[in-house]
Amino acid sequence: MIDADHGQFYLQDFPAYDDWMATHxxxxxxxxxxxxxxxxxxxRIGVEAHSISVGTARDDLVESLINVHASAPVLEPSAEHVVEADLDVPNGELTVYSPGVDPAEGPTLTVPAVLLRARVSYVPSEPPDIVTNGGPGDHFLYRIDLWPTGQAREVAILRQGPDPWAG
Structure with missing residues (x-):
């Protein structure tokens, strides 16, 4: 579970992102x-250098699952919305946090220190068994699949969910 403060959470190579922001x-x-x-x-995602912001349907604790693969995985069949983007992680450490959390307090994941392709799948789910903030909005599992990619590509929507989607 991650606290999706302001309806979002970040996946960042934080030192590289911070350096890039300071100069660009x-x-x-x-x-x-x-x-x-x-x-x-x-x-439904915001892409910046060394960073992807995942928009969530709730300003609340949300389920997330991050998997690292050697190559592109199969598409999650139950996903309502699926989008891919590049994520450059030169330091090989991915920090997961939200606007209301100090990046140093967010969990980190060791990943290949290369350009990764990130697939974000919005999988409808039931409310979690834990107590949350009780915010409004649909429940999703935010599944992020990462794998090394040999070339930079544009953001690609593999499955477009309904619009409006959060509610």
Whole structure:
């Protein structure tokens, strides 16, 4: 379970993300990134250098599952929405946290120190057996599958869920 504060949580190579933001965040020549209109309404994920923000249907504790694979896994058949994006993790350490949590307090996962492809699947689920904040919104398992990729690719929607989706 992760606290999806403000309806999101992050997967970041935090030192690389922090360094990149310190030198590039205000560069007017870079294309928009993060929570763009398309990211909010279509992708459901925000993509930045060394970071993916996963939008959630609840501002609450949410179920998440992160798997690292040697190659692309099969598509989760019960997923309502599936999107893929690149995630560069040069330090080989992925931090998972949300806006209300200090990154140092979030769990970390050792991953290959390469460009990874991340598949985020929104799998409908039942409410968890633990006590949560009781926020409104649908329950999903946010399944993130990661594997090394040899080339950079654009964000790709493999299965488009309904719009509006959080409710």
């Amino acid at each position: 965040a205000m560069d007017p020549n870079l294309p928009p990134a993060g929570w763009t209109h398309e990211a909010v309404h279509i992708h």
